[in-house]
Amino acid sequence: MPELPEVETVRRGLAPAMEGARFVSVELRRPDLRRPFPNDFCQRLEGTTVAALKRRAKYLLAELSSGDVLLMHLGMSGSFRVELPATAGREGASLSPGGYYHARSETKAHDHVVFSMSSGARLVFNDPRRFGLMLIVPAADLHDHPLMREVGPEPLDPSFDAARLALALAGKAAPLKAALLDQTVVAGLGNIYVCEALHLSHLSPRRKAGTLVARGGVPTPRLVALVEAVKAVLADAIEAGGSSLRDHRQTDGTLGLFQHRFRAYDREGEPCVTPGCAGTVRRIVQSGRSTFFCPVCQK
DNA sequence: GAATTAACCTGATCGC
DNA sequence: TGCGATCAGGTTAATT
Numbered sequence A: 001m002p003e004l005p006e007v008e009t010v011r012r013g014l015a016p017a018m019e020g021a022r023f024v025s026v027e028l029r030r031p032d033l034r035r036p037f038p039n040d041f042c043q044r045l046e047g048t049t050v051a052a053l054k055r056r057a058k059y060l061l062a063e064l065s066s067g068d069v070l071l072m073h074l075g076m077s078g079s080f081r082v083e084l085p086a087t088a089g090r091e092g093a094s095l096s097p098g099g100y101y102h103a104r105s106e107t108k109a110h111d112h113v114v115f116s117m118s119s120g121a122r123l124v125f126n127d128p129r130r131f132g133l134m135l136i137v138p139a140a141d142l143h144d145h146p147l148m149r150e151v152g153p154e155p156l157d158p159s160f161d162a163a164r165l166a167l168a169l170a171g172k173a174a175p176l177k178a179a180l181l182d183q184t185v186v187a188g189l190g191n192i193y194v195c196e197a198l199h200l201s202h203l204s205p206r207r208k209a210g211t212l213v214a215r216g217g218v219p220t221p222r223l224v225a226l227v228e229a230v231k232a233v234l235a236d237a238i239e240a241g242g243s244s245l246r247d248h249r250q251t252d253g254t255l256g257l258f259q260h261r262f263r264a265y266d267r268e269g270e271p272c273v274t275p276g277c278a279g280t281v282r283r284i285v286q287s288g289r290s291t292f293f294c295p296v297c298q299k
Numbered sequence B: 001g002a003a004t005t006a007a008c009c010t011g012a013t014c015g016c
Numbered sequence C: 001t002g003c004g005a006t007c008a009g010g011t012t013a014a015t016t
Helices: A004-018 A041-045 A139-144 A162-169 A176-181 A191-200 A221-239
Strands: A023-028 A050-056 A059-064 A068-073 A079-084 A094-096 A111-117 A122-126 A133-138 A282-286 A289-293
Touching: A004 A050, A004 A059, A004 A079, A004 A111, A004 A122, A004 A221, A023 A041, A041 A133, A068 A139, A133 A139, A162 A221, A176 A191, A191 A221, A191 A289
Parallel strands: none
Antiparallel strands: A023 A111, A050 A059, A059 A068, A068 A133, A079 A122, A111 A122, A282 A289
16 A cells, blocks of 8 residues: 555655654564664654654654654555543544544554654554565754655646656656656655556557657656656645555554545556546556556557 | 566465 | 465565
8 A cells, every 4th residue: 555645645644643752661562573673763762742743755764853864754554543441431533534543453464663742642564575674864964864865756746747757767768667666766656656646648658768858867747747647646635535455544544535536556457547538457567566557548 | 787586574465 | 165376555675
């Protein structure tokens, strides 16, 4: 699940329980995720307060009163759930429109990290495939950190526009699909939303990325349309609470709804939804992963 | 140097 | 019902 809209949905779910709250205790239930936890991980968190919970690309960034930043990545299967103590009597209390907290429950399989906050909430990180990541970085070093340094522009930021994308794609021979998955080109897109944005802008995932840039690095009208499609697809997905494939949930346990709006992703063999298009969605494999597109209206 | 592939690890699903 | 093969949202190291 976790591409930009899902990470943003998680951020919005965690923020009320984290921001302004102190880490009372931090429990690691295994020594590593994708990488080992730092030795002083718990020690550096306990007693500090979360000033703000932000997002950059697919990373969650908890800014701490200690001057550190807790950097978290959900990988492919990571999720958080927010639990409140039963004694607080707030089961079912509204967290956000349409959202509800979990009542405190037993530990589940693949619960790897538990944050107990002074707000009374327990934040439980669950990640079956363990491709997730948690690190602590001094705030002053964040921008130069290897994981952050190369990350491209935020697609929903006004500074991300066709001119900016043209710079990144000029001369690129890689297929558009691969170029848009490259986090240094634009941050936060994954397999699903690349497929969706390419379908919406009627661009073939197989087209060479550099063909959308005219001589002199000038963006073509089709590149302008692609940028608009990326922004539209991401904004719609955030508004819907992200996509829920398989068992993925928001922090309150409810399912995201965006998968009901997929235009191309996971629709192999179904009719293309582009008005007036008689095509059928096809699945191909590019750089080892599934691409869904309509060969009739995506050129 | 750019582009592609393999690997990380587990769980769900599908066909037999 | 059980078993093996296949595939899955991301990142990155290794290879072409």
